[in-house]
Amino acid sequence: MNATLDLQNRKFIDIQNVEQTFKTAKGPFQALRDINLTVAKGEFVALIGHSGCGKSTLLSLIAGLTMPTQGTLLCANKEIGGPGPERAVVFQNHSLLPWLTCYENVYLGVERVFGPTENKAQLKARTEAALALVGLTPATHKRPGEISGGMKQRVGIARALAMEPKVLLMDEPFGALDALTRARLQDELLAIVQKTQSTVVMVTHDVDEAVLLSDKIVMMTNGPSATIGEVLSVELARPRNRVELAEDPAYVHYRKAVIDFLYTRQGHVEKAA
Ligand SMILES: Nc1ncnc2c1ncn2[C@@H]1O[C@H](COP(=O)(O)OP(=O)(O)OP(=O)(O)O)[C@@H](O)[C@H]1O
Secondary structure (H helix, E strand, C coil): HHHHHHHHHHEEEEEEEEEEEEEECCEEEEEEEEEEEEEECCCCCECCCCCCCCCHHHHHHHHHCCCCCCEEEEEEEEEEECCCCCCCECCCCCCCCCCCCHHHHCCCCCCCCHHHCCCHHHHHHHHHHHHHHHHHHHHCCCCCHCCCCCHHHHHHHHHHHHHHCCCEEEEEECCCCHHHHHHHHHHHHHHHHHHCCCCCECCCCCHHHHHHCCCEEEEEECCCCCCCEEEEEEECCCCCCHHHCCCCCHHHHHHHHHHHHHHCCCCCCCCCC
């Protein structure tokens, strides 16, 4: 690989000196300051920190849903100036259109990205493949009201993946799910990401989720004026198996490092771990 391309891949997402201040009725509120972060192509990054520290604010900036008050965000060497199909977002509330079937919800995203260049049969094939990838072929013609929370979340993931984004941005995608469904979806996500080699940035409150899934855990200090406190590289071999990892000393070490940061160094305890 040539040196320029290598550098570009290592800095696939490049966040430079970002600050975000909101105008509020009580005056300016600085949510984030001095955010510097790079995400390599194919890397899985978790953003973790106490409630209100600015994780969703940072994800929105990468998604291009909001603009920083200072600093620059680049994706593949281009400044992020707004939302784009190369950066798909999966929210906690899965944001499906309730009057459309699972198929139609996914098709909508596929059509937006590939409609101008592909025919209907190709769009249909893409939609069906995405639903199959998350194990939802049997629910193809059901509406969101007829399926479980975990299945809805899988439709959201299928819709995002079907758009073949370069970057998958996830804001606590499994936060509202019960522990067993959450574990199953984490395993599915691990397998899918392994297959698609996607670059992922995921907001989470869950220490185990962060260690199990990530190559890098970005730990944020408490707000206001939150910033990145520490970045932990998780060098656990893939594919990862949650049962085997539970007793792996390296896993236990990473888990403890995150808990130490959240509980000991960033004070208050609620919602962590
Ligand atoms: N549009 C806005 N206007 C004013 N303040 C905002 C706005 N959006 C976010 N904030 C504030 O910025 C801070 C960071 O919010 P953000 O939602 O990013 O935190 P978070 O870490 O994702 O929280 P949680 O884990 O609870 O979801 C909070 O204090 C929040 O109240």
